Amino acid sequence: MALAKLKADTTAARLSGVSLPDGAGWxxxxxxxxxxxxxQMGLPTKRDEYWKYTDPASLTAxxxxxxxxxxxxxxxxxxxxxxxxxxxxxGVFDAAASDDLSAEGLEIERLVDATARDIHWAKxxxxxxxxxxxxxxxxxxxxxxxxxxxxxxxIRATGKVxxxxxxxxxxxxxxxxxxxxxxxxxxxxxxxxxxxxxxxxARFSKSLEVEVADGxxxxxxxxxxxxxxRRAVTHCFAKIxxxxxxxxxxxxxNGVLTRNECVLEIVGDDxxxxxxxxxxxxxxxxxxxxxVFVTHDAVNCESRQVFKKVxxxxxxxxxxxxxxxxxxxxxTDGYQISQSLLLDEDSQFLAxxxxxxxxxxxxxxxxxxxxxxxxxxxFYLRSRGVPxxxxxxLLTLAFLxxxxxEIENDALADDLRDRLEGWLSRHS
Amino acid sequence: MLEIKDLHVKLEExxxxxxxxxxxxxxxxxxxxxMGPNGSGKSTLSYVLSGKDGYEVTxxxxxxxxxxxxxxxxxxxxxxxxxxxxxxxxxxxxVGNMTxxxxxxxxxxxxxGEEELSAADFLKxxxxxxxxLKIDADMLKRPVNVGFSGGEKKRxxxxxxxxxxxxxxxxxxxxxxLDVDAMKLVAEGVNALRSTGRSFLVITHYQxxxxxxxxxxxxxxxxxxxxxxxxxxxxxEVENNGYxxxxxxxA
Numbered sequence: 001m002a003l004a005k006l007k008a009d010t011t012a013a014r015l016s017g018v019s020l021p022d023g024a025g026w027x028x029x030x031x032x033x034x035x036x037x038x039x040q041m042g043l044p045t046k047r048d049e050y051w052k053y054t055d056p057a058s059l060t061a062x063x064x065x066x067x068x069x070x071x072x073x074x075x076x077x078x079x080x081x082x083x084x085x086x087x088x089x090x091g092v093f094d095a096a097a098s099d100d101l102s103a104e105g106l107e108i109e110r111l112v113d114a115t116a117r118d119i120h121w122a123k124x125x126x127x128x129x130x131x132x133x134x135x136x137x138x139x140x141x142x143x144x145x146x147x148x149x150x151x152x153x154x155i156r157a158t159g160k161v162x163x164x165x166x167x168x169x170x171x172x173x174x175x176x177x178x179x180x181x182x183x184x185x186x187x188x189x190x191x192x193x194x195x196x197x198x199x200x201x202a203r204f205s206k207s208l209e210v211e212v213a214d215g216x217x218x219x220x221x222x223x224x225x226x227x228x229x230r231r232a233v234t235h236c237f238a239k240i241x242x243x244x245x246x247x248x249x250x251x252x253x254n255g256v257l258t259r260n261e262c263v264l265e266i267v268g269d270d271x272x273x274x275x276x277x278x279x280x281x282x283x284x285x286x287x288x289x290x291x292v293f294v295t296h297d298a299v300n301c302e303s304r305q306v307f308k309k310v311x312x313x314x315x316x317x318x319x320x321x322x323x324x325x326x327x328x329x330x331x332t333d334g335y336q337i338s339q340s341l342l343l344d345e346d347s348q349f350l351a352x353x354x355x356x357x358x359x360x361x362x363x364x365x366x367x368x369x370x371x372x373x374x375x376x377x378x379f380y381l382r383s384r385g386v387p388x389x390x391x392x393x394l395l396t397l398a399f400l401x402x403x404x405x406e407i408e409n410d411a412l413a414d415d416l417r418d419r420l421e422g423w424l425s426r427h428s
Numbered sequence: 429m430l431e432i433k434d435l436h437v438k439l440e441e442x443x444x445x446x447x448x449x450x451x452x453x454x455x456x457x458x459x460x461x462x463m464g465p466n467g468s469g470k471s472t473l474s475y476v477l478s479g480k481d482g483y484e485v486t487x488x489x490x491x492x493x494x495x496x497x498x499x500x501x502x503x504x505x506x507x508x509x510x511x512x513x514x515x516x517x518x519x520x521x522x523v524g525n526m527t528x529x530x531x532x533x534x535x536x537x538x539x540x541g542e543e544e545l546s547a548a549d550f551l552k553x554x555x556x557x558x559x560x561l562k563i564d565a566d567m568l569k570r571p572v573n574v575g576f577s578g579g580e581k582k583r584x585x586x587x588x589x590x591x592x593x594x595x596x597x598x599x600x601x602x603x604x605x606l607d608v609d610a611m612k613l614v615a616e617g618v619n620a621l622r623s624t625g626r627s628f629l630v631i632t633h634y635q636x637x638x639x640x641x642x643x644x645x646x647x648x649x650x651x652x653x654x655x656x657x658x659x660x661x662x663x664x665e666v667e668n669n670g671y672x673x674x675x676x677x678x679a
Binding site: 374375376377379380381382383384385386387388390391394395397398399400401402 | 478479480481501502503505506507511512514517518519520521522523527528531532533535536539571588592
């Protein structure tokens with residue numbers, strides 16, 4: 001009873017005074033339904049099992065905490081990559097800073113424009129995949145996002161598109177509290193790459209719903225950071241069709257609190273779904289949580305989860321990863337690895353790997369490790385003249401390499417590697 | 429070149445004395461060999477000189493061209509010209525062999541106040557040196573020592589030595605785990621590096637390696653001390669009669 005009351009109070013406080021954005025009938029209905037889900041589920045508290053390792057209090061608080069802006073001399077990420085840039089400043093679309101939204105093989109619109117239209121393909125995705133992803137584990141913050149999202153983009157890929165779309169989230173207001181929602185539909189046989197970069201806001205709630213039709217391919221590369229005080233809860237819901245490919249990679253720098261939930265549902269045979277992440281965190285107030293749920297509901301599909309965390313000076317990393325293989329999802333090949341490199345004894349990694357399998361002809365493996373820098377390797381490097389810090393950085397990058405290798409596009413991976421080197425050598 | 433005086437070393441973790449007063453002087457351009465039974469302290473000597481953790485020097489000194497080695501970090505010892513070819517080269521997944529070599533070469537140059545080698549110059553040099561050690565492009569690309577055979581690992585050690593051009597090279601049982609052909613190849617690599625300004629300390633169990641890398645002086649180490657020194661004929665004596673006679677003689 002006490003928990004129910006706590007959740008009810010938290011929910012009431014958060015929703016007090018909130019008014020939903022207005023749009024077309026279908027959009028208003030989707031938002032109202034989402035709000036009803038929030039009220040029915042209640043917002044999470046630290047006493048919820050799914051939030052055992054991550055305290056959601058600052059994510060659900062009615063008064064959002066502020067976050068100082070982080071400045072350094074690094075230029076924009078992926079600057080040398082030819083891409084369609086779509087800029088949001090503290091969660092508001094900035095047309096002047098963005099490129100033209102028309103691109104060969106892509107239909108890109110602002111969410112507010114899409115939700116204002118009475119007939120739109122996004123109706124079948126917006127809030128729909130999120131609602132599907134509420135079972136068997138409730139994700140009330142995702143429902144809250146669907147209800148409240150004020151901006152974002154909807155993208156439909158109709159052809160094979162090599163030029164990535166880059167959503168750039170700038171953070172300029174120390175008190176920004178932002179809710180964004182993006183929707184992607186990759187049509188049959190189409191192929192696209194979505195990049196997401198930037199610190200976004202003091203408090204950021206972001207959802208991405210992706211439907212990949214049969215034979216489609218969706219590539220996703222994201223870099224979160226680097227503001228130290230930022231908080232973020234993000235959700236990715238994907239519905240993955242037959243013979244299609246879904247690949248998502250996230251690199252996270254810094255942040256008081258980051259919770260990245262990735263909910264993948266493989267519904268067509270012979271599909272591939274990979275989700276990977278690397279994070280680097282420094283200090284007692286760094287907390288990073290990857291929560292992944294992959295459902296196999298089709299035959300002969302492959303899923304892969306690769307997560308690596310570098311933690312130092314009291315930083316905390318969390319991994320909750322599950323593979324659910326439904327009855328009939330034979331020939332499933334599921335793999336999951338989560339590893340942390342703890343650079344001191346104060347840092348901690350909390351991992352909860354889970355497999356739940358209802359088919360009898362599957363191969364699923366999972367592993368989780370925590371370890372320190374390999375002293376023998378460190379001495380070997382130093383004995384060749386590499387200074388201790390540089391040797392440690394080299395070994396740290398080597399530790400992260402397996403996750404970065406999940407990125408297919410070498411130019412993107414190289415940019416992220418450069419950023420990691422910068423972070424390691426500057427200690428921030 | 430290398431000067432070791434009355435070196436006493438114990439294990440940091442336990443009260444076990446390993447080296448009990450080692451004296452050794454190696455002149456520039458000369459090759460010294462240390463032989464001795466298992467547990468005599470040969471490998472400990474190589475680790476202490478290169479700065480590995482876990483050992484405590486309780487007495488004595490060691491210097492390279494007058495610079496006190498024992499006060500330096502391992503990377504500083506490398507920069508002043510000390511090189512240890514490991515008995516068991518370490519595998520480093522995720523770090524490319526080429527990246528490793530280039531990082532090491534440039535770190536040493538930087539420490540000595542020299543200009544870093546350009547990518548093109550480095551590549552040219554490493555290719556030439558790798559070729560003479562029969563190290564192919566694939567081995568250079570792979571992660572450091574990962575999946576290398578015993579022979580490949582040892583050749584990779586010699587390649588590092590060739591690239592870093594140290595003044596004082598310590599070879600810790602470089603012949604262990606090698607077949608005759610691989611040993612010859614490694615020995616040729618070492619011999620190619622012999623010069624008037626470079627000295628070698630070859631630690632080995634067997635005379636065999638010394639047929640290929642001809643030493644000027646051979647030392648016998650036992651129970652943490654050098655108990656006998658002589659010319660190359662001392663190694664032959666060990667090969668023929670074992671250590672028992674020599675140890676009985678000096679006891």
